[in-house]
Amino acid sequence: MxxxxxxxxxxxxxxxxxxxxxxxxxxxxxxxxxxxxxxxxxxxxxxxxxxxxxxxxxxxxxxxxxxxxxxxxxxxxxxxxxxxxxxxxxxxxxxxxxxxxxxxxxxxxxxxYVAGSPWHTPTDQLGWAHRLADAAAAIHRVQVGREESPQLHDRSRHAVMAEAAPSDRFRTHPLGDALWHRRRELFEGGTIGAEDQRTLVHNDFHPGNLLWLEEEITAVVDWEEAAYGDPVADIAYCASDMHYLGMDDAAKHFTARYVEQTGRSLDGYEAWMIVALCRPLPDIGRWLPSWQETGRPELSANELRDRYDGLVERVLQATAT
Ligand SMILES: Nc1ncnc2c1ncn2[C@@H]1O[C@H](COP(=O)(O)OP(=O)(O)O)[C@@H](O)[C@H]1O
Ligand SMILES: [Mg+2]
Known part of the structure; x- marks a missing residue:
């Protein structure tokens, strides 16, 4: 970077x-x-x-x-x-x-300035995931009307439907083409992107965008993609990040705690996971420096790629019609 x-x-x-x-x-x-x-x-x-x-x-x-x-x-x-x-x-x-x-x-x-920094190395991973879920729930409690906040217009469906064919970043990954087509089908068929269920959504909600001090969250930062949208998008995206880091149990706990805390269903979770998996393309290795700078210097690009490919295959299967 x-x-x-x-x-x-x-x-x-x-x-x-x-x-x-x-x-x-x-x-x-x-x-x-x-x-x-x-x-x-x-x-x-x-x-x-x-x-x-x-x-x-x-x-x-x-x-x-x-x-x-x-x-x-x-x-x-x-x-x-x-x-x-x-x-x-x-x-x-x-x-x-x-x-x-x-x-x-x-x-x-x-x-x-808010004191704190991203924290990717908790010993108590479930407690960490629990706090992340509560932070997501707090964001999603914020109601936002389209008229009230035109700056927060949701572009996700429009951006996907406006792309006529897979761009280079999809074509250069072996699973990119399948991801691109599945994402389009899911928006087109209305599985995701409908106008109901709208709240404030961060749209880049992952552990690296939260600041922590003494094991507590002090701030959520990096709101440049926030929108009036479907909160499940944040949950799938954050869980995908935990999977890349090898924290599968934390991801499970994160989603369970979120449901318990909000009473929401996670309808569209796998579909939003497809959307999340499109983000690192063409290569999740490009996100490595960010994790290495924030407490995970031991991670390797190949380890991330293996976990990423495994998750893509699982989610493509789960969303097949
Ligand atoms: N308001 C803030 N207070 C303290 N640190 C901050 C603040 N905003 C950003 N930072 C620091 O800068 C880093 C990157 O911020 P972020 O908003 O995630 O930027 P980027 O868009 O480049 O990812 C954070 O991890 C944090 O260390
Ligand atoms: Mg950031």
Missing amino acids: RYLDPPSARTLRLVGEQLPGRPRLRHVRQFRGGLGCTNDLVEVVGDAPGAVPAAVLRRYGPGHGARGPAAAVREAAALRLAATGGCPVPVVLWSSEGTGTRPFPEAALLLG
């Missing part, structure tokens, strides 16, 4: 000047481990909004390009909504998509 250069003192001054109280922002360090954005920790010196001593500058680059501004708007809307609903999330301090001048070429948000 390539990251952007740290923000200059001049650009940080421009951001600070757009904050209430005009605090000074000082660069501390860059976070590693993310796959989408460049996140920098900054110290807030002076009259900070809400008296936060530190903040995270989140820039939608270098991979985002033209999609950056829409992602920033979506993420800010989701963070505000999740906070209102009582979910643990960073506070939004500033957005480049507001009315002020744009200090950076790319879209950016300034978020309150």
Whole structure:
């Protein structure tokens, strides 16, 4: 993963000047481990909004390009909504998509810093899965109306149906073609993607996007894909991540605890698992650096590929008509 250069003192001054109280922002360090954005920790010196001593500058680059501004708007809307609903999330301090001048070429948000970091090595895996399930349940309790939050429009069905044929990332994996066709059938047949059962959905809910401190969750981060959608999508996606890490029992416990906690059925779980399995393509190995940076340096790309292929085969079988 390539990251952007740290923000200059001049650009940080421009951001600070757009904050209430005009605090000074000082660069501390860059976070590693993310796959989408460049996140920098900054110290807030002076009259900070809400008296936060530190903040995270989140820039939608270098991979985002033209999609950056829409992602920033979506993420800010989701963070505000999740906070209102009582979910643990960073506070939004500033957005480049507001009315002020744009200090950076790319879209950016300034978020309150939350102490904690991703945790992929629990000894009590079931307790860990239990907390993850409760965090998902809290997100899915947030009701969101389409009119109320047009920024959170769900693009999943539209994006799948707009693709006329498998793209390169599907064609270069031996199981990619089968996944692409199955995903399309499931949306087309209405197994998933219907308009009922809609809540706030994170859409990138996996252990690496939660911050933990002393075995408790302090924040859910990385909301740039959040939408008004089917909550089962988050559950299947998070469980798929646990399977890649070899934590099959944790995945089982996660889903069971979620059902117990919410009373929801997991209709469409396997179908959403197909959608989840499309995400790492063309090669789950490209996600390896993120896990290696966040506590799993021993993982190998081949081990991930074996688990991934095994799961794809199982889920293709389970969803065959
Ligand atoms: N508000 C925050 N407070 C503290 N750390 C954060 C915050 N936002 C991001 N981070 C750090 O940056 C890392 C990557 O953040 P994330 O939002 O997942 O970015 P990406 O989109 O690049 O995956 C997190 O694992 C965490 O260590
Ligand atoms: Mg992330």
